[in-house]
Amino acid sequence: MPRMPELPEVETIVRKYAPLLEGRRIVGFASRWAKNCSPSAAAVRRAIVGRTIQRLSRRAKYIVMQLDDGGSLLVHLRMSGRLEWAQRSNAKPKHVRAVWDLAGGGRLLFCDARKFGRISFTRSLEAATAGLGIEPLNGEFTARVLARELERRARQLKPLLLDQSIVAGLGNIYVDEALFRAGLHPTTRSNELERPQIARLHRAIRQVLREGIRRNGTTIDWIYPSGTMQNYLRVYGRTGEPCRRCGTPIVALRVAQRGTHICPVCQKVGKSREPRRPAKSMMP
Numbered sequence: 001m002p003r004m005p006e007l008p009e010v011e012t013i014v015r016k017y018a019p020l021l022e023g024r025r026i027v028g029f030a031s032r033w034a035k036n037c038s039p040s041a042a043a044v045r046r047a048i049v050g051r052t053i054q055r056l057s058r059r060a061k062y063i064v065m066q067l068d069d070g071g072s073l074l075v076h077l078r079m080s081g082r083l084e085w086a087q088r089s090n091a092k093p094k095h096v097r098a099v100w101d102l103a104g105g106g107r108l109l110f111c112d113a114r115k116f117g118r119i120s121f122t123r124s125l126e127a128a129t130a131g132l133g134i135e136p137l138n139g140e141f142t143a144r145v146l147a148r149e150l151e152r153r154a155r156q157l158k159p160l161l162l163d164q165s166i167v168a169g170l171g172n173i174y175v176d177e178a179l180f181r182a183g184l185h186p187t188t189r190s191n192e193l194e195r196p197q198i199a200r201l202h203r204a205i206r207q208v209l210r211e212g213i214r215r216n217g218t219t220i221d222w223i224y225p226s227g228t229m230q231n232y233l234r235v236y237g238r239t240g241e242p243c244r245r246c247g248t249p250i251v252a253l254r255v256a257q258r259g260t261h262i263c264p265v266c267q268k269v270g271k272s273r274e275p276r277r278p279a280k281s282m283m284p
């Protein structure tokens with residue numbers, strides 16, 4: 001089952017392609033799957049051909065191509081999208097959905113077997129990304145900011161952390177890993193955490209994302225080929241294997257319709273809020 005690249009994978013792709021694309025002029029663009037382009041393939045072509053790519057960056061799980069006239073192209077890989085770099089003479093890879101021709105002969109390909117990927121052009125990057133939540137590796141993401149977001153909601157931790165409008169860039173793998181490292185159960189309610197637990201979760205989110213970037217992301221299938229983080233995961237995809245902390249077999253469960261992996265000993269629901277003991281008078 002292909003899975004969507006998350007923040008560390010998209011960041012790795014951006015770091016790989018930035019030196020190839022920045023400062024290059026786009027001399028041609030063609031889409032072979034019109035539905036993946038917004039507002040339309042023709043509109044994207046008109047907007048970007050002749051422009052120079054000033055900067056390649058990332059926002060949440062989007063690859064952002066900033067152009068020299070202020071316009072931006074957002075690329076979302078979704079389930080099976082990937083970028084490939086090809087010189088004109090190269091053999092064509094499979095499932096090519098869009099092609100950028102660059103001055104000097106380089107060619108960027110967007111390949112996507114399942115056609116869920118999206119390419120959209122915007123004149124205002126700010127407006128186009130206004131609905132996205134905070135970037136977890138930016139300085140503005142502090143434990144205090146996370147506490148504010150958690151405490152004003154009463155949602156389970158896992159779906160809350162997957163919600164791109166709150167914290168941007170996390171997906172199934174890194175949420176499971178962060179919750180394990182913080183010792184928190186994915187169904188714990190966000191407003192039931194105590195401040196030290198929030199501080200631990202904040203630290204765990206940043207640690208796991210930084211480690212993912214350092215290891216060039218997680219490779220679980222052929223879509224995303226270059227990472228090694230899969231060798232260092234502590235719970236995700238390790239059902240039945242011993243917890244690296246306590247030896248208990250890792251358990252798979254479903255939380256908010258998502259496959260979820262936990263250690264049932266290291267991650268307990270409402271760990272810090274032990275049920276109150278009944279008053280002595282009520283005891284038999």
Ligand SMILES: [Zn+2]
Binds near residue numbers: 245247264
């Ligand atoms: Zn454990």
